[in-house]
Amino acid sequence: MKKNEKEFVVIGLGQFGTNVAKTLESSGATVMVIDKDDRKLERIANEVTHAVCADATNSEAMHQLGLHNYDGAIIGIGHDLEANVLITIQLKEMGVPFVMTKASTDLEGRILHKVGADKVIFPDKEMGYRVGNQIMNGNYFEAIELSEKYSIVDMNVPDSWVGQTLRGLNIRSKYGVNVIGIRGVEEMNINPHPTDELKDEDILIVLGHNTELQRLREMLG
DSSP: OOTTOOEEEEEOOSHHHHHHHHHHHHTTOEEEEEESOHHHHHHHGGGSSEEEEOOTTOHHHHHTTTGGGSSEEEEOOOSOHHHHHHHHHHHHHHTOSOEEEEOSSHHHHHHHHHTTOSEEEOHHHHHHHHHHHHHHTTOTGGGOBOOSSEEEEEEEOOGGGTTOBHHHHTHHHHHSOEEEEEEOSSOEEESOOTTOBOOTTOEEEEEEEHHHHHHHHHHHO
């Protein structure tokens, strides 16, 4: 492990926990994931440092993992307050310096804070705030989340694309994504025509598989 590399454990591999684990790992952290469902572990095993099949509410099993050496723990278990409370208490007793968990209600949040959680997040509430703010700021498409695999993103027009048409660039064939809109300085063009020329100040609204979107970003620098 590099001197400045952080180590985190993510417990529970629902959509939230899986996305957190992948993001931390891709950002350079060492990540251990824990879940009692082998199938969930198999889907992410190649994308994290360690994948452990264990019941996180089992104190003996948790102590054997040496979690006190980690910089922090993120509990991604769904709507199970009892399990979240038990795991939070165990992690703090082990000496994990930072424990983050999620809650569905303010009451759950207060309980988790009381038992030692350093940070409690409310994914549904926070997503609602973020989407509302984006809509008010005109970022309509940034507010759309399609699934774990597909996204709609905003993208500046690369210099090499300025003055060219969508048909000429053949974006769908070359990159596997679709330009579904162009936000210009004065107006939004939904479902643009293939012969529309791209301007330097345009923002492209691009739909595609997350893998293809990432590949496009890397190819265009």
